[in-house]
Amino acid sequence: YEAARMPTLLRMIEALWLRTGAYVNLIYPAFGLARKGIENHDRAARALRERDAGALRAAIEYDIRYASQHIADALPSRRPSAVA
Known part of the structure; x- marks a missing residue:
């Protein structure tokens, strides 16, 4: 994100990550170890090295959708109740 040379955006992203x-990690502790997530981060890093903005955008968009779905699935409120 720093490579974009947009300091205000960088501060916003850093603040969001901190929050x-x-x-x-609490909701889905194994997410960082998920192979699919690691592979997607590799695609994003490759796109950065190759200066391929389209591939980078696609990798980030996919990562957000993939992570969002897994986090939503991990939320206790999304699980069926054990109490009937």
């Missing part, structure tokens, strides 16, 4: 990172 949400702990919750993501």
